[in-house]
Amino acid sequence: EAGVAQSPRYKIIEKRQSVAFWCNPISGHATLYWYQQILGQGPKLLIQFQNNGVVDDSQLPKDRFSAERLKGVDSTLKIQPAKLEDSAVYLCASSYGTGEQFFGPGTRLTVL
Amino acid sequence: SQQGEEDPQALSIQEGENATMNCSYKTSINNLQWYRQNSGRGLVHLILIRSNEREKHSGRLRVTLDTSKKSSSLLITASRAADTASYFCATSSGNTGKLIFGQGTTLQVKP
Numbered sequence: 001e002a003g004v005a006q007s008p009r010y011k012i013i014e015k016r017q018s019v020a021f022w023c024n025p026i027s028g029h030a031t032l033y034w035y036q037q038i039l040g041q042g043p044k045l046l047i048q049f050q051n052n053g054v055v056d057d058s059q060l061p062k063d064r065f066s067a068e069r070l071k072g073v074d075s076t077l078k079i080q081p082a083k084l085e086d087s088a089v090y091l092c093a094s095s096y097g098t099g100e101q102f103f104g105p106g107t108r109l110t111v112l
Numbered sequence: 113s114q115q116g117e118e119d120p121q122a123l124s125i126q127e128g129e130n131a132t133m134n135c136s137y138k139t140s141i142n143n144l145q146w147y148r149q150n151s152g153r154g155l156v157h158l159i160l161i162r163s164n165e166r167e168k169h170s171g172r173l174r175v176t177l178d179t180s181k182k183s184s185s186l187l188i189t190a191s192r193a194a195d196t197a198s199y200f201c202a203t204s205s206g207n208t209g210k211l212i213f214g215q216g217t218t219l220q221v222k223p
Binding site: 055105 | 142152153155157213215216
């Protein structure tokens with residue numbers, strides 16, 4: 001079974017630039033999550049999708065972050081414009097139900 | 113916001129010894145999960161314990177849950193160098209499956 005795919009694995013941008021991350025969940029998983037993990041901390045949920053609907057985006061900085069999952073399969077997370085404090089690893093995860101989550105390898109973002 | 117607090121923040125042991133990590137949380141939960149993260153990699157699910165369970169085993173892992181104290185522990189027996197990683201507890205409340213992660217414990221197992 002293929003795991004959660006994410007790209008790119010690494011991205012370096014300058015502040016005020018925009019960036020987009022892509023995630024393809026495990027086939028058949030209806031729920032998709034985007035997390036932000038700052039160095040030395042645990043992951044923090046940014047947004048959760050159930051199929052193509054948003055379940056929770058309470059911690060998504062909506063003035064600069066956006067995410068979509070148009071066909072209920074893969075998803076993109078965008079930051080525009082990026083700030084220095086957005087430097088982190090962005091993790092995508094998927095799940096079949098409300099139990100175990102399967103994580104992708106993450107995208108390490110550095111904002112200079 | 114991070115619900116879980118993990119203790120210790122860092123742990124260094126010799127191969128073959130046991131490692132114990134603790135997690136405390138604040139609100140009622142449906143289940144508590146433990147994940148492992150190797151440096152520079154994604155998280156891997158280790159074990160899930162439901163709120164009506166007190167203890168669960170998986171190979172060399174033993175997890176306990178005390179809902180009256182709002183705490184959980186992860187015991188890794190007979191540790192190996194390959195167990196070197198960060199370990200996170202995560203709590204699930206409500207019916208959405210949303211997880212709130214702790215800060216993690218960094219475990220180093222010396223060969």
